[in-house]
Amino acid sequence: MDHHQAERPETEKEKEVTLHGVWSSPYVLKVIWALRLKGAEYDYVEEDLDSKSPRLLELNPVHGKVPVLVYHGKPVAESDVILEFIDDAWATTHRRILPEDPYERAMARLTARFQQDKLSPPIWRWFTTAGREQEDAREAAVEQLLVLERELGDGRRFFGGEEVGFADLSLGPLAYVIPIYEEITGARLVAEETLPSLAAWMGRFLASPVVRDHLPPMDDLRRRYQAVREAFLN
Template structure:
């Protein structure tokens, strides 16, 4: 009696279903995807990219933007971090906890706050980091104004997603370690416990959560990477 091929087929299918993540160690967008995969308990193969010499695979999988992250699942690529987060939430719906709320209104509002981060919050923070003098001061004030909006939205909650990390937390997550690096390089504080008690606590909660802790870039190497970026911007403006 011949042995059944079912076992071998199943193993091949399982191997094919292990997603591949193309990333770069310092990319906050890649980290969002890694954290989401950790929340869902999904095993994956990680491929580190050299962004100065991108692989043929990356260019093939993401011909539009030619950027990381790219998640490849069953041979099909998904690009753009927030798109990937929504895919992970739906593809592994019954694993871990939901990343996006089930309620349609709450889901819409989660997307709203992610868009707020991209459109309103990140630009002045980046400008604060890459300017000096009056421009830096104006960008600092603009950053404070938007952070106060976020502080009010958080309003003492453990996470923006409630008791567990959700879509908004993952999107804002990199700020929890990037802002302290910016503060160290510039020599000025942006988020203090006194002015932003909820955000200050959120940063600590986020960095110490199981899906994030141990899955951060080496912060000293990251600071060494950001320092010359600021210097190059300031030099270019003189």
């Protein structure tokens, strides 16, 4: 009896779900959105990437990056991998994040990869440069954003259909990051005249219940990005 009582705290600990993250990370945020969408209970641990904790390095020894989700004592890293894990681990809770149809699942994963490989790089270059280099990056970014515009052009409310899904969560941080970039640079990237469906999606996404109550402090984020741009330009 005493032996079982001594072991119980460890057993309870293994059942806990813990997310290790950084408040300003869009990759961490989309994991939070997925957990909230599923109604999952979890603990959050804020990490300092300038002074990484031994626990973080233990959980993610290869990259030492966030997010890391610890589920039943087992760590899962990389945000899109975590999204799929959450969808499977809480398969019977709420609805699925990835589509049931195999083709639609593949397209959702492809959209997430498109965001990483094709879309984010020119947007980042546009934000961190000036003059001709910035204008060239803007043109390249808009060209990729038009791909998303066409994908939404069939009247869908979200990339996942009528509700927020995997592709929306992967693209979601753009909905608040792009307006901050636009404010800091004084230039538009997503204009309603040229990208009406995408602009409307950004508004709908930020207004969705799972997202609107779980956004980073925008004033703090704006100051952070302002400092980043100034560091690149100086």
